[in-house]
Amino acid sequence: MTAAETRTSTTATHASAPTPAVHVAGLDRVFTSKQGSVTALSGVDLDVAPGEFVSLIGPSGCGKSTLLRLIGDLDQATSGTLEVFGKRARQARLDQDYGIAFQQAGLLPWRTVAKNIELPLALHKVGKADREARVRELVELIGLGDFAGSYPDQLSGGMQQRVAIARALAERPRLLLMDEPFGALDEMTRERMQNELVRISAETGAAVVFVTHSIPEAVFLSDRVVVMSPRPGRIVDVVDVRLPGTGRDDALREDQAFFDAVAAVREALHGAPPPAARGVENR
Numbered sequence: 001m002t003a004a005e006t007r008t009s010t011t012a013t014h015a016s017a018p019t020p021a022v023h024v025a026g027l028d029r030v031f032t033s034k035q036g037s038v039t040a041l042s043g044v045d046l047d048v049a050p051g052e053f054v055s056l057i058g059p060s061g062c063g064k065s066t067l068l069r070l071i072g073d074l075d076q077a078t079s080g081t082l083e084v085f086g087k088r089a090r091q092a093r094l095d096q097d098y099g100i101a102f103q104q105a106g107l108l109p110w111r112t113v114a115k116n117i118e119l120p121l122a123l124h125k126v127g128k129a130d131r132e133a134r135v136r137e138l139v140e141l142i143g144l145g146d147f148a149g150s151y152p153d154q155l156s157g158g159m160q161q162r163v164a165i166a167r168a169l170a171e172r173p174r175l176l177l178m179d180e181p182f183g184a185l186d187e188m189t190r191e192r193m194q195n196e197l198v199r200i201s202a203e204t205g206a207a208v209v210f211v212t213h214s215i216p217e218a219v220f221l222s223d224r225v226v227v228m229s230p231r232p233g234r235i236v237d238v239v240d241v242r243l244p245g246t247g248r249d250d251a252l253r254e255d256q257a258f259f260d261a262v263a264a265v266r267e268a269l270h271g272a273p274p275p276a277a278r279g280v281e282n283r
């Protein structure tokens with residue numbers, strides 16, 4: 001069988017390479033209803049290495065959330081291959097290989113901030129003292145040290161989202177799936193959370209798949225930025241934004257290499273601007 005032979009030889013070729021955190025090949029997702037069918041994703045190929053930070057960017061409705069939901073086993077692909085650490089998405093979910101922070105905070109309203117963050121740790125029988133120490137660390141990290149005993153409906157939307165992020169980080173997962181987690185935050189908090197996320201992903205070695213509408217945010221955070229096209233969602237470009245000789249800190253936000261990378265992603269998204277509009281960002 002040609003397909004089987006191909007598969008065998010591919011496996012042999014990559015035998016020594018580390019298993020990717022995420023492996024997606026020829027992935028399609030078609031939503032079918034009485035009104036007709038919508039192709040949300042078509043022929044998507046993407047590998048995310050362990051510890052790599054990859055952002056997905058593209059116009060509204062291009063399938064970013066759909067792709068993240070497939071990786072997180074919250075939806076099933078119509079066709080194609082999808083593996084998380086070499087396993088089916090379902091198995092990776094059962095193994096708690098990833099943490100999720102999505103657009104909606106999804107907190108339990110009857111539990112306090114501390115109890116929401118603690119939930120995954122309690123479910124996995126982490127000892128009380130360790131749980132409490134980790135929760136203390138996380139509430140400080142998200143700037144809600146004074147709100148540990150508050151309930152979600154006593155918090156603003158942005159504060160709720162910060163709690164959801166802390167909960168996703170609680171178990172230091174090796175893959176984080178994040179869907180516009182900072183979209184509801186004010187600019188200052190957002191930049192602080194970005195800095196923290198850089199630190200956390202470096203410290204934990206977690207791979208991150210991060211959906212955002214913000215080009216500077218994608219560039220600041222990522223090793224690679226995946227640019228998607230309007231429906232049917234396809235990957236049109238992958239921009240390598242690893243910036244040699246720079247750290248991912250506040251100084252980077254004012255670095256020429258950063259502006260250049262932002263311009264490169266913008267061009268990939270919108271096509272190259274007319275010469276008059278290019279100015280100093282021209283590469």
Ligand SMILES: Nc1ncnc2c1ncn2[C@@H]1O[C@H](COP(=O)(O)OP(=O)(O)OP(=O)(O)O)[C@@H](O)[C@H]1O
Nearest residue numbers: 031038039040059060061062063064065066067231
């Ligand atoms: N459960 C569903 N049933 C039917 N269609 C869906 C469903 N979920 C998503 N879609 C469709 O799939 C397409 C992609 O949606 P998706 O939510 O992935 O986009 P997105 O890139 O995350 O957009 P945004 O940036 O606005 O969040 C859209 O056309 C949407 O209407």
Ligand SMILES: [Mg+2]
Nearest residue numbers: 064065066179
């Ligand atoms: Mg979305």
